Each structure stands twice: as structure tokens, then as C-alpha cells.
Amino acid sequence: MGIDPGTNNMGLGIIEVKGNKIEIIAMDILKLDKLKDHHLKLKKIFEVTLRFIDQYHPDEFAIESPFFGKNIQSMLKLGRAQGVAIAAALHRDIPVFEYSPRKIKQSITGKGGSSKEQVAGLLAGMLSLKQIPEYLDITDALAVAVCHHFQRGKSDTSSESFTGWKAFIAQNPSRVKK
Numbered sequence: 001m002g003i004d005p006g007t008n009n010m011g012l013g014i015i016e017v018k019g020n021k022i023e024i025i026a027m028d029i030l031k032l033d034k035l036k037d038h039h040l041k042l043k044k045i046f047e048v049t050l051r052f053i054d055q056y057h058p059d060e061f062a063i064e065s066p067f068f069g070k071n072i073q074s075m076l077k078l079g080r081a082q083g084v085a086i087a088a089a090l091h092r093d094i095p096v097f098e099y100s101p102r103k104i105k106q107s108i109t110g111k112g113g114s115s116k117e118q119v120a121g122l123l124a125g126m127l128s129l130k131q132i133p134e135y136l137d138i139t140d141a142l143a144v145a146v147c148h149h150f151q152r153g154k155s156d157t158s159s160e161s162f163t164g165w166k167a168f169i170a171q172n173p174s175r176v177k178k
Helices: 038-056 072-091 101-109 116-126 136-152 165-171
Strands: 002-004 009-018 021-031 061-064 096-099
Touching: 002 136, 009 038, 009 136, 021 038, 021 136, 038 072, 061 072, 061 136, 072 096, 096 101, 096 136, 101 116, 101 136, 116 136
Parallel strands: 002 061, 061 096
Antiparallel strands: 002 009, 009 021
16 A cells, blocks of 8 residues: 555555556545644544555555655644554554655656656556546555555565666566556
8 A cells, every 4th residue: 555645635545466467456535625624634644544444455554754845834744644644554553664755756767856747657657547647646655555566576476676667677578568
């Protein structure tokens, strides 16, 4: 399970890995912008994350770690959102893994400075998405889950790892849609 935490929009994604194939099981967006009370947003994040976990029973939980921005208040709110999502996973005894935004982008595109649109475009091909979701928080959540898979070497047939997107393509031409 991958989570892109946020206090206005939170992306959720569940993937399943079978052999060399990564399949989307579920993806969704939690829209929180209509809730004005930050504490109610946190409660909703916990409830929805727990509901997703209870519905899909993921083996592992990966989440994007907060990044340092100019606005300390925004960073604190984001950290709280991340914390309650992690608490939901821990409440169900699911192992938690955190990845920096740069690490996630690098594992998908080969470049840590890629845009959300670049990540979404590459994921669309990789996961056979018919269209990119309206909210890129959804593809960001899927990117977290895919990054975790790549970092953990969770392939049913091998424990291969890759140094970047170019190495992945070179070693797996049949897994990449052109």
C-alpha cells in the first residue's frame, strides 16, 4: 500500500506484484479541503486509511516522508497527516516504510527532480493505466508503492534490484510499455 499524505488531498494506492507484473488493485483520493478543522482532517485520514487497510489487507505500508519547505506550519500539518496514516497501519500491525519524495521520483523516472506529471506519465505506461487520474496525488501514492517494491526487491521470481530507471528498462524490456 502506498500513501501520498496531505491535508487537502491524500492519495491512496494498492498494488500487487505477481512475478514480474505489477498490478493496480485499488487507487483513490481522499479530499479534505472542505473540512476546515485540522483535527477533523486528521480523524478522517485515520479512518479512511484504516478502512482501506481493512478492505485490501496489504502486507506492507509505504508512505512519502514530509519534505522541508519554506512554510513550517504546512510542514507540521503534513507531518501530522503522515503520523495518523502511519498510526492506522501500526494499529493493524502492518510494517511501515518511508521514502523521501526524491527517492520515489528517482525510483520511477531515474531522476529525483522529476515533476508529478513525469512520474504519472511513466507510471501510466508501467501499470497499464488507460488514463492518468485527475488528481496526481493518486499516481503519487501508486509511485510510493512501486518505489517500495523496487527498494524491497519484492519479486516472486527473484530478488533483483536496479540502480535506476534506465537499468530497469535495459534489464526488463518486456515489462515496459512503449
